[in-house]
Amino acid sequence: MYIEQIYTKCLSEATYYIESNGFAAVIDPLREVQPYLDLARSRGAEIIYVFETHFHADFVSGHIDLSNKTDAIIVFGPTTLKTGFPAVIAKDGQVFQLGDVTIQLIHTPGHTMESSCYLLKSDNKPVALFTGDTLFIGDVGRPDLAQKVIAELTPQKLAGHLFDSLRNKIMPLPDDLIICPGHGAGSACGKNMSKETTDTLGHQKKVNYALNTSLNKEEFIRQVLTGLTQPPAYFPQDVLLNVKGYASIDHVFQRSLKPLVTDEFKKMIETTELVILDTRDAQTFAQGFVPGSVNIGIDGSFATWAGTLIKDTTTSIVFVAYPGREEEVVTRLARIGFDTILGYLDKGFESWKNSGLPVEKISSIEPALFSTLLKNSDTNIIDARNQKEFEEGHLPGAKNLPLEYMEEHEEEINKDKVTFVYCAGGYRSMAFISLLKRKGYNNLVDVKGGFAAIKQTAGFGDQISNETDARTFCEITKENKQLNTNREV
Numbered sequence: 427m428y429i430e431q432i433y434t435k436c437l438s439e440a441t442y443y444i445e446s447n448g449f450a451a452v453i454d455p456l457r458e459v460q461p462y463l464d465l466a467r468s469r470g471a472e473i474i475y476v477f478e479t480h481f482h483a484d485f486v487s488g489h490i491d492l493s494n495k496t497d498a499i500i501v502f503g504p505t506t507l508k509t510g511f512p513a514v515i516a517k518d519g520q521v522f523q524l525g526d527v528t529i530q531l532i533h534t535p536g537h538t539m540e541s542s543c544y545l546l547k548s549d550n551k552p553v554a555l556f557t558g559d560t561l562f563i564g565d566v567g568r569p570d571l572a573q574k575v576i577a578e579l580t581p582q583k584l585a586g587h588l589f590d591s592l593r594n595k596i597m598p599l600p601d602d603l604i605i606c607p608g609h610g611a612g613s614a615c616g617k618n619m620s621k622e623t624t625d626t627l628g629h630q631k632k633v634n635y636a637l638n639t640s641l642n643k644e645e646f647i648r649q650v651l652t653g654l655t656q657p658p659a660y661f662p663q664d665v666l667l668n669v670k671g672y673a674s675i676d677h678v679f680q681r682s683l684k685p686l687v688t689d690e691f692k693k694m695i696e697t698t699e700l701v702i703l704d705t706r707d708a709q710t711f712a713q714g715f716v717p718g719s720v721n722i723g724i725d726g727s728f729a730t731w732a733g734t735l736i737k738d739t740t741t742s743i744v745f746v747a748y749p750g751r752e753e754e755v756v757t758r759l760a761r762i763g764f765d766t767i768l769g770y771l772d773k774g775f776e777s778w779k780n781s782g783l784p785v786e787k788i789s790s791i792e793p794a795l796f797s798t799l800l801k802n803s804d805t806n807i808i809d810a811r812n813q814k815e816f817e818e819g820h821l822p823g824a825k826n827l828p829l830e831y832m833e834e835h836e837e838e839i840n841k842d843k844v845t846f847v848y849c850a851g852g853y854r855s856m857a858f859i860s861l862l863k864r865k866g867y868n869n870l871v872d873v874k875g876g877f878a879a880i881k882q883t884a885g886f887g888d889q890i891s892n893e894t895d896a897r898t899f900c901e902i903t904k905e906n907k908q909l910n911t912n913r914e915v
Contacts, residue, residue, distance in 0.1 A: 427445070427525075427527055427548055427553075428443075428444070428445040428446070428469070429443070429546075429554065430442070430443045430465070431606065431623060432461065432462075433623060435612075436727060436728055436730075437456075437484060437485050437609075437613070437729055437761065437762075438609050438611060438612035438613035438619075439454070439456065439484070439485060439608065439609055439613070440607065440608055440609065440610065440623055441454050441455050441462070442454070442556055442606060443462060443465055444527075444529070444546065445466075445469060445471045445524075445525070446524050446526045446527045447525030447526045448470065448471050448472060448525060449471060449472055449474050450466050450469075450472065450473045450524075451473065451474065451475035451477055451522075451529065452473060452475070452477070452498075453476075453479065453544060454477075454478060454479055454482070454487065455476060456485060456487070456761055457485070457486045457487065457488045457491070457675050457760055457761050458488065458757055458761070459488040459675070462488075462492060463492075463495060463496070473492065473496040473498045474496075474498050474499065475498055475499055475501060475522060475524065475529075476488075476489045476492050476498045476499070476500045477529065477531075477544050478500065478668075479503075479541060479542055479543065479544070479556065479559065479560070479608055480502075480538045480540050480541040480542065480559060481502075481507065481538060481665050481669050482559075482664060482665070482668050483571050483615070483661035483662065483664050484609075484613065484615055484661060484762070485664060485729075485761050486667050486668060486760070486762060486763050488675070489513075489668075490511050490671055490672065490674075491674055491675055493511070493512075494674070499513075500513040501514045501516050501522070502514070502515055502516065503518070503531055503534075503541065503542030504516070504517065504518060504533050504540060505539065506539075508669075509669055509670070509671075510670040510671035511671050517533075518531065518532065518542075519531065519533075527546060527547060527553075528547045528550075530545040531543075531544060532545055532595050534557075534560045534591035534595050534596065535584070535588070536569055536584055536585065536591045537558070537559040537560055537566075537567030537568065537569060537584070537588065538584070539572060539579065539584075539587070541558060541559060541560050541567070541591075542558070542560075543555050543556060543557045543558060543561075543595075544556040545599070552603050554603065554604040554605075554606050555596070555599065555603050555604070555605055555606065555627070556606045557596070557607050558607070558608040559608050559609065559616070560592075561605060561607060561630070562607045562615075562616050562619045563607055563610065563620040563622045563623065563625045563634075564618055564622075564630075564633065564634055565616040565619045565634065565636065566588060566592065566616065566634075566636040566650060567588070567615055568615060568617065568650075568654055568657075569581050569585040569587075569650060569651070570584070570651070571615075571657060571661060571665075572584060582647055585646070585651055586647060588646075588650065589643045589647065590643075592637060596627070597637060597639075599627055600627070601626060601628025601631070602628060603626065603628075604624055604625075605624060605627055605630055606623075607619075607623070610622070610623045614657055614658055614661075617653050617655075618635070636649070636650065655812070655830075656831070658730060658733045659733065659734065659737035659738075660733035660734075660762055660763060661733075663738075663739045663763055664739070664763050667763050672763070672765070673765055675760060678756065678760045678765050678767075679753070679757075679760075681765075681767070682759075682765075682768075683753060683756055683769075685770060685772035686744065686768075686769040686770065686771060686772055687772050688771070688772075688778055688781045688783065691716075691769075691772075691778070692783065694768060695716070695718065698742060698768070700741070700743060700768065701720060701736055701741055701742070701743050702718050702719040702720065702743075702744055702745070703719070703720055703722060703743050703744070703745040703746070704716065704719040704720065704721050704722075704745070704775070704860075705722060705724040705745055705746065705747045705748075705751070706721070706723065706748060707723050707725060708723055708853055708856035709856075709874065711723075711788070711860070712787060712788040712789075712790040712856060713787060714779060714785045714787055715746070715775065715786055715788075715860075716746060716771070716775070716778055716783075716785075716786075717784055717785070718864050719746065719786075719860060719864075720735065720736075720864070721856045721860040722735065722857055723853055723857075724747065724748075724754065724755060728755075728758050729759065729761055729762045730762075731854075732758075732759060732762065732764065733762045733763075734829075734830050735829070735857065739764050739765070741766065742766045742767075742768055743764060743767050743768065744767070744768050744769055744770065744771070745767070745771070746771045746774060746775050747770055747771075747774065749773060749774045755770070788856065788860065788870075788872055789871045789872065790852075790856075790871070790873075790874045791846075791871060791872070791873060792875075793873060793874065793875060793879045793882075793883035794883055796883075799846075805823065806825075806844065806846065807821055807823055807845070807846050807847075807848070808824065808825050808826075808839070808846070808847045808848075808858070809821070809824040809825065809826045809849070809877075810827060810828060810832070810847055810848065810849040810854045810855050810858045811826070811849050811850055811854065812830070813828065815850065815877075819877075819881075820877070824848075825838070827839075827858075829854040829857060832858055832861065836862060836865070836867075839862070839867060839870075841867050841868070841869065843869060844869045844870075844871060845871070846870075846872075847859055847870055847871065847872055847873065848872075848873035848876050848877055849876045849877065850876050850878060851879075852872065852873075852874060852875050852876045853876075854876075855873065855876060856872055858870075
């Protein structure tokens with residue numbers, strides 16, 4: 427028997443390859459399936475099953491392409507949803523033979539109604555449980571996503587189902603069982619996931635709040651639903667793609683990896699309704715970019731932020747990338763369902779700049795200069811981090827406008843006044859500013875290095891506010907403090 431966890435940091439997602447006696451199964455594959463084909467080929471194995479723990483919301487699964495390329499059977503747990511492709515809708519407890527081992531489907535509704543776990547047994551002894559989004563390390567799957575697709579599935583109803591699934595289906599299993607979840611820390615499918623990606627069930631019973639036997643159902647529901655943030659906009663769109671089907675990843679590559687010379691790129695952005703996505707790092711972007719571009723850096727949680735900030739996966743996109751990384755950009759966008767990519771700027775931003783076409787820039791200042799300006803001025807400051815980060819420490823007078831919600835509150839920003847924007851490290855603040863610059867907000871200034879750099883700068887140590895201060899400064903920010911627009915920064 428051979429088991430491999432294939433972990434993708436960008437989506438904090440875990441795919442599993444299981445093999446026994448020349449036969450293999452893949453659980454929850456990503457959309458680009460070549461790595462699984464290569465692995466099976468290198469080991470002389472045949473992939474015969476693709477097991478899906480549920481209809482994923484945070485990525486487009488590779489189940490269809492993998493099945494088409496291998497003739498593997500696609501398996502889902504009990505569901506009333508009709509798939510747009512051949513699939514086995516298994517019953518609770520159904521067993522599948524894989525070489526010398528068995529894999530048993532355990533229906534565990536809660537995250538979604540079809541959510542299921544897969545119990546791997548060798549010599550009839552339970553070895554591992556592949557839990558998908560039902561049970562994470564340190565957390566459980568959020569029960570508020572299915573409502574985006576089926577309105578009557580309220581979070582309270584699903585949380586109740588999740589309680590029953592955990593208590594009746596998972597917790598009675600052996601303590602030495604290895605728990606193999608579908609996600610780790612950083613995923614939007616839960617709220618308190620560990621950075622660890624496997625654990626024993628016995629240890630999770632001791633440390634995972636959701637498995638605390640002292641909680642009754644009502645208390646469990648309250649705790650599971652507390653602290654959930656709004657899921658990214660693309661989630662329900664990806665669910666439908668996973669249910670109904672989608673274009674082959676091969677076709678997406680063929681259509682999207684189209685180099686556009688400068689004139690073609692310029693004509694396209696002038697004649698087509700689209701988003702110009704610049705995937706370079708924040709500071710490189712700040713020094714010069716194609717007017718109207720949105721900056722979401724490839725070296726970060728690129729796919730999640732793209733799906734959060736570009737809310738419709740059918741949006742047409744052209745992109746700017748570091749030469750040689752174009753396929754990576756297309757792959758990571760396709761993972762979450764962005765298939766309408768019209769091409770990329772051939773030879774990168776340098777070709778645009780060398781053509782003498784208009785270039786825009788964003789002011790980005792060092793924390794030391796920012797500190798000086800704070801001492802001499804009454805400043806406008808935006809903290810683009812999430813609420814939890816803000817409450818753990820922020821600058822006095824800073825207004826908390828998390829990047830994921832900024833478009834809902836952009837009218838609160840005075841276009842005519844210089845405003846400084848920071849996040850944790852500079853990634854989100856640049857995305858924040860680039861999005862608003864497209865709408866005529868030309869007085870936003872990035873603080874280079876974000877809050878991490880601010881805390882290390884002399885003069886800031888005694889200015890960091892804690893959670894108690896946050897309530898006070900919520901009132902202060904209502905005064906709409908302003909900075910003279912003539913000040914040079």
